[in-house]
Amino acid sequence: MPVDPVCGIEMDESLAVSYEYDGKKYFFCCNGCRRIFKKKPKKWAKKN
Numbered sequence: 001m002p003v004d005p006v007c008g009i010e011m012d013e014s015l016a017v018s019y020e021y022d023g024k025k026y027f028f029c030c031n032g033c034r035r036i037f038k039k040k041p042k043k044w045a046k047k048n
């Protein structure tokens with residue numbers, strides 16, 4: 001299951017909101033978390 005990088009919640013992919021950043025797709029529990037991510041994607045994106 002995808003994990004929301006902002007709040008750390010695991011959720012069903014069908015219920016999640018997605019956002020693509022730097023060629024990688026991220027999933028969020030709600031639009032609020034996605035908005036936070038979009039503000040500072042470097043802070044929240046996982047380092048690979």
Ligand SMILES: [Zn+2]
Binds near residue numbers: 029
């Ligand atoms: Zn969240």
